[in-house]
Amino acid sequence: MTTEPALPESDLHSRVLQRIKEGRLPVALSNNIYAGHGQEAQCDLCDQSIPPDNVEYDVDDPRGGKTLHLHSACHSAWQHECALRLSDFASDSTQT
Numbered sequence: 382m383t384t385e386p387a388l389p390e391s392d393l394h395s396r397v398l399q400r401i402k403e404g405r406l407p408v409a410l411s412n413n414i415y416a417g418h419g420q421e422a423q424c425d426l427c428d429q430s431i432p433p434d435n436v437e438y439d440v441d442d443p444r445g446g447k448t449l450h451l452h453s454a455c456h457s458a459w460q461h462e463c464a465l466r467l468s469d470f471a472s473d474s475t476q477t
Contacts, residue, residue: 388427393458396426401466406459407444408466415439416453426455 388396400406406425416438419431429452431437436453451459 388429388455390458393426393455394462397458397462400426400459401462406449407442408463409443410463410467411438411440411456411460412443413441414456420450422450424452424455425449426451426459 397406401408416436418433419435419437421430421432422437423429424431431450431452438451438453438456440449440451440456442449
């Protein structure tokens with residue numbers, strides 16, 4: 382199974398920022414991740430289908446009710462940005 386990004390790395394980063402700004406992806410770290418063969422679901426980050434020869438991550442949306450479907454690389458890019466934002470928020474909270 383492949384874990385290569387569906388988009389170039391530079392596009393992934395800008396897409397993560399866009400999806401967070403639009404509210405399509407939350408700023409949260411994944412608590413429950415289910416990984417397996419792609420089920421042809423549309424990736425919530427890059428909007429491309431996740432074929433069976435790709436790893437698909439299914440993540441419970443912490444806002445409730447919805448499951449997010451992501452390519453492995455898309456999940457990593459999203460979680461990296463979330464970790465940066467949450468780290469910055471924690472640093473700002475302790476300084477005031």
